[in-house]
Amino acid sequence: MNKKPSKKLIVFTIMAAALILVSIFADRLCPYDPYAQDLSLSYNAPSAEHLMGTDTYGRDMFSRVIIGARASILSTLALVAIITIFGTAVGVICGYCGGKVDSVVMRISDFFLAFPGLVFALAVAALLGGGIINAVFALAVISWPKYSRVARSQTLSVKSLSFIQAARLAGDSPVQIIVRHILPNILGPILVTSMLDIGTMMMELAGLSFLGLGAQPPIAEWGSMMSNGRSMLQTYPWVVLSPGFAIFVSVVIFNLLGDTVRDYLDPK
């Protein structure tokens, strides 16, 4: 793994980092207050003053798209982090301990994998009601098994290697073995899985918001902004298409980064 990172990897990492920084410092980057309503400005077409035009309430779309990055990108990253950590923990424990725990937990994950993902997420979100945290939870519930599968199979293949036995003979506790010896050796494939997942998760989260099951207005979030603007598609398309374009660009960047990370860690 001491390979020199490719130029592509550096460029895409910087782009992704820029996106994340924008979403963290969103409130300082907005040219206008994204929540300030001024009806005299409603439905202005994109211009030098308002790069993406204004919406029904005269709110600057460009500022809303920037502030929307916070709900869209940061919650996606939180979601991916949650399922990566939880799924990996479950997978490693199952793979290391084996036995009954393993077979019971793996049947449970089979069951989740047997469900059509978005249908189940819809049901969970409908049950919990709207809200971005509930949407993240709904997607987390259905997405962790993938990670526990990867972590489990990797753990099984590392577990049988002689250095693990050596560690066991040296008197390391199972926790020490898992943390010090197994985890560092299985991180690659898990990292690749989660990097490739960011784009998909972002689209699914925005999809739930689009259906009214994620972020609630007035909070600016790309999916719900598009949904609220739907009826204006014919007359004021920028209200609908600019948040969509923001989702598209972010997903492209994270997908490019994911592909490059995969090529870097797991060249075929």
Add this chain to the structure above:
Amino acid sequence: MKYSIKRILQLIPILIAITFLSFAMMRLAGSDVVEQKMLNTGQVVSEAQLQAAKAELGLDKPFLVQYFVWFGKLLHGDMGVSYVSGKDVFETFISKLPATLFLTVTSILLTIVISIPLGIISAVYKNKFWDYLIRFISFIGNSMPNFFVSLVLMYFLGIRLGWFPIISKDMSLSAVAMPTFTLAIAMSAKYLRQVRATVLDELSKDYILGAKSRGVKFSVILWKSVMRECLVTIITLLALSIGSLLGGTAIVESIFMWDGVGKMAVDAINMRDYPIIQAYVMWMAIIYVTVNLITDLSYRLLDPRIRLEDTSNE
């Protein structure tokens, strides 16, 4: 045969778990439905009246008893009535199903028509202009959420050019066109990569070299040998797309006002119409599990090697 029976038997606990889960979900969410309904009448409701109403619906019984009563009714196709329309849930579901099936079939057909030729071209011209172009388009298609694709298509093809109706009033070909494009774009983007990989894998095999050196035309090799080997891949893709289609149609159907089960579910979610949501989740899961089973079994018909592997394991 032994394997098929084993696989079908394995399905039973999953199906039971699905019904149990959707029942439990419904109870968790809809426990205060009776109170809600009675309060909506605007009259003062006493505790006794509430209890009587709950007893009438069997809600005072233990959870498991309720489940078995409900399950018994389910086997007769009785899933209760919609809170909103008051119509029979099962009938509503069945009446919406043809529209969704129609959309699913057109999308799958279009996906096959797009992804197989493009996948083959991409593999044959590996690392040349056409390959890069096709992979670029596939990458773009993969990075667009389907509601964005829907709205972009709606704006350009529907509003600007006026080629297709924006809202589908009937189940005609022109009405199904835009929802089909939306679903097929996302699926093709994903699956042409897999077709490409399969073809590349196949082309690197020795028998292709053998055929070439015997002077068999390249087009004949492609159509006769490579295409056949693609079959298993394509069937896998179809099975995979059923899962994403079932979820994806919900958003696309509600955008284009396509009157199928997806739109029904989204409307039901917005109105907290739990019996409908329950029916949707349960039937989608059952369809999905069943399709997976059929796929598994059809592999064995198509590829005798899989059959051999099983018998050697037993």
